[in-house]
Amino acid sequence: MKQRIALVTGASSGIGEATALALHKQGYIVYAAARRLDRMTHLAKEGIRILSMDITDEASIKDGVEAIIAGAGRIDVLVNNAGYGSYGAIEDVSMEEARSQFEVNIFGAMRLIQLILPTMRAQRSGTIVNITSMGGKIYTPLGGWYHGTKFALEALSDCLRMEVEPFGINVVVIEPGGIKTEWGGIAAKKLRETSEQGVYQRQAQAVAHSLQNEANAKLLSSPEVIANTIVKAVSIRKPKTRYAVGFGAKPLIFLRALLSDRCFDSLIRRATGVSKVL
Numbered sequence: 185m186k187q188r189i190a191l192v193t194g195a196s197s198g199i200g201e202a203t204a205l206a207l208h209k210q211g212y213i214v215y216a217a218a219r220r221l222d223r224m225t226h227l228a229k230e231g232i233r234i235l236s237m238d239i240t241d242e243a244s245i246k247d248g249v250e251a252i253i254a255g256a257g258r259i260d261v262l263v264n265n266a267g268y269g270s271y272g273a274i275e276d277v278s279m280e281e282a283r284s285q286f287e288v289n290i291f292g293a294m295r296l297i298q299l300i301l302p303t304m305r306a307q308r309s310g311t312i313v314n315i316t317s318m319g320g321k322i323y324t325p326l327g328g329w330y331h332g333t334k335f336a337l338e339a340l341s342d343c344l345r346m347e348v349e350p351f352g353i354n355v356v357v358i359e360p361g362g363i364k365t366e367w368g369g370i371a372a373k374k375l376r377e378t379s380e381q382g383v384y385q386r387q388a389q390a391v392a393h394s395l396q397n398e399a400n401a402k403l404l405s406s407p408e409v410i411a412n413t414i415v416k417a418v419s420i421r422k423p424k425t426r427y428a429v430g431f432g433a434k435p436l437i438f439l440r441a442l443l444s445d446r447c448f449d450s451l452i453r454r455a456t457g458v459s460k461v462l
Contacts, residue, residue: 188211188212189260190262190418191261191262191300192204192263193237193266194218195224195234196216197366198363199265199315199410199411200216200263201227202411203265203407203414204216205230205232205411207415208232212261213233215235217248221236239288239293245295249299259303260309261311262296262311262313264293264312267288267289267333268288269367270282270374271326271327271372271378272375273326273387276382281374289330290333304351305353309352309353311354312353313414315360318430320334320337321437322440323452324456325458326375326379326384326391327391330371356423356427357425358413358417359426360410360429361429361430361431362430362431364401369396375391375392375395376392386461386462387462390456390460390461391457391458393457394455394456404431405429410430413429
């Protein structure tokens with residue numbers, strides 16, 4: 185049996201990096217993609233094939249997919265992991281930044297799927313893994329544009345699953361909870377830049393603090409927890425449609441389904457420290 189081929193985006197750090205390494209250890213030929221090759225040299229030393237890919241650039245995405253198909257002849261697994269968190273009050277975030285958030289977290293991922301699907305359909309097999317978040321099921325103050333992308337990716341994944349299942353293609357959603365990555369620091373930085381000086385100042389300070397709270401950081405799960413779940417999902421014939429994994433994911437998603445909107449609002453305000461400043 186030929187080695188299976190996997191493409192992992194956002195592979196220069198965090199979940200993407202851990203996933204590329206985990207799949208490689210399982211015998212996959214892994215193509216690790218990110219904008220900067222210099223941040224993936226350690227992956228190349230492990231035998232992972234690295235690609236420079238900007239998922240907001242059409243030519244970059246096409247070139248990357250064509251290079252994989254030309255070199256390997258097939259693509260068995262796509263892990264759409266590239267993305268970032270842009271926090272700030274909905275009123276404060278510029279439409280340019282809002283569009284950028286959707287370009288990276290949604291349109292880049294979906295365009296990559298469009299380019300890969302013809303190959304998977306021809307193979308009559310393949311697994312597409314979309315990394316959403318527990319933030320695709322729950323919400324937090326000042327995270328509207330980010331949560332919007334994750335809620336959208338959940339819905340798109342559901343529709344896609346129904347469309348491609350007749351061709352032998354699986355679509356899996358991974359909903360990480362709190363994970364030890366650069367994400368929290370980036371989100372907090374953007375939040376402070378966007379909303380720390382305006383009418384949402386007190387909320388912004390509270391939420392930014394919660395995003396970078398060292399006590400909370402000790403509770404976060406390692407990226408390897410997500411990577412191992414992805415390996416499990418792509419290695420079986422009939423994976424679950426969703427996997428909620430990592431710190432807080434299952435209990436918070438459960439509470440969102442159980443509680444009324446107002447009760448959940450109150451819970452999240454307390455968890456983020458916003459209730460103390462209102």
